[in-house]
Amino acid sequence: GQNIDQPTEMTATEGAIVQINCTYQTSGFNGLFWYQQHAGEAPTFLSYNVLDGLEEKGRFSSFLSRSKGYSYLLLKELQMKDSASYLCAVMDSNYQLIWGAGTKLIIKP
Amino acid sequence: GAVVSQHPSWVICKSGTSVKIECRSLDFQATTMFWYRQFPKQSLMLMATSNEGSKATYEQGVEKDKFLINHASLTLSTLTVTSAHPEDSSFYICSARDSRGGETEQYFGPGTRLTVT
Numbered sequence: 001g002q003n004i005d006q007p008t009e010m011t012a013t014e015g016a017i018v019q020i021n022c023t024y025q026t027s028g029f030n031g032l033f034w035y036q037q038h039a040g041e042a043p044t045f046l047s048y049n050v051l052d053g054l055e056e057k058g059r060f061s062s063f064l065s066r067s068k069g070y071s072y073l074l075l076k077e078l079q080m081k082d083s084a085s086y087l088c089a090v091m092d093s094n095y096q097l098i099w100g101a102g103t104k105l106i107i108k109p
Numbered sequence: 110g111a112v113v114s115q116h117p118s119w120v121i122c123k124s125g126t127s128v129k130i131e132c133r134s135l136d137f138q139a140t141t142m143f144w145y146r147q148f149p150k151q152s153l154m155l156m157a158t159s160n161e162g163s164k165a166t167y168e169q170g171v172e173k174d175k176f177l178i179n180h181a182s183l184t185l186s187t188l189t190v191t192s193a194h195p196e197d198s199s200f201y202i203c204s205a206r207d208s209r210g211g212e213t214e215q216y217f218g219p220g221t222r223l224t225v226t
Contacts, residue, residue, distance in 0.1 A: 033214075040222070095208070
């Protein structure tokens, strides 16, 4: 079966760095997405990785290792507005997105 | 960037009535649209995938006669919840993709919160 695993909840301090991990087992791979979702809102796109390595975009970076079925989202200089759920999703061989359950990130002052 | 709109943003209806939700791609042609449902504190659940001009493909467990999807144009898809019941209360989100040329990113609408009383 297809499976995406990510931690349910994480807590971090304002100004710090946090890494949210995602492991996956899917039928085929056409890229991995990270989305941010604030409560009561639709997801917003953060990053897309299809090749191994690190993609940096401002305070957010995303890493992919296809051989390990592993990705992480790295958030630096955390701000209170970063409190949200972070969803990992993998596009399978049929170009369908397989979603993780999301990681709720709580930022404390 | 690509923009997807949904209307209405929220709706309250009585049990037994039908509700139509519209999803529009504003600045691109959406050859494929996806409809998701999300219950509180849960992840997105794909309900169906629709390609323009074709019948929607429903995920297992989703009643096609209850959740009617129409994707008649490259910029509009509609989801009609027929004979709504309180358990249909949820956050419904559409996303759209221009599948031509190998585009992979999906653009999400802002969502529609449905409450059935």
